Amino acid sequence: MKHVTYAEKAHLMGDDAADALVEYARALALADTTETVTLRAIDLHGNEVEATFLLSASTPILVESTNSGLEVPGNEEIVVNMRHATAALLDPPAVQPEDRSGDPRPRFDEEL
Template structure:
């Protein structure tokens, strides 16, 4: 579980969600791109929340480890999305001519 601070708000996210949120924000920032990601977490009042993060080159995001025993909700679909998008930004597929036929396997 990690404590995440964004835009004067704080919440707890599972480790994968927090780590990939930071990595995806870094990748978007380096490419001067923007995206939004919605993640489920635990708010400071202890209730489950959904938070949508606007990520761009000026995102200010802090993740901290915590000793909390809380178990946050998983965000497997959102984490998979951030992983795939980060991969595409950092290692884009090679360019193809519009005249090249698509290969279907």
């Protein structure tokens, strides 16, 4: 479990969610873009909450380890999505040639 501090508020969440969040924020900053991510977390009062993070190049996020014995809120699907999005930002797919077989526009080598 880790503390994630964002906008002067701390939330507890699983290690995988906290680590994926900070890596995704880094990838978004490198790509000069923004995104929002909603994760289940535990607030300072011990309540399970959904926290939405606005991630951008100027987003300060602090992730700290903790020895909390609380049950980790489930974020498995969101973590997988963030990891895929992070990979796509850091290593985008190569550009593929366009398939023009169904293109209705005339080609330059065709008669009109």
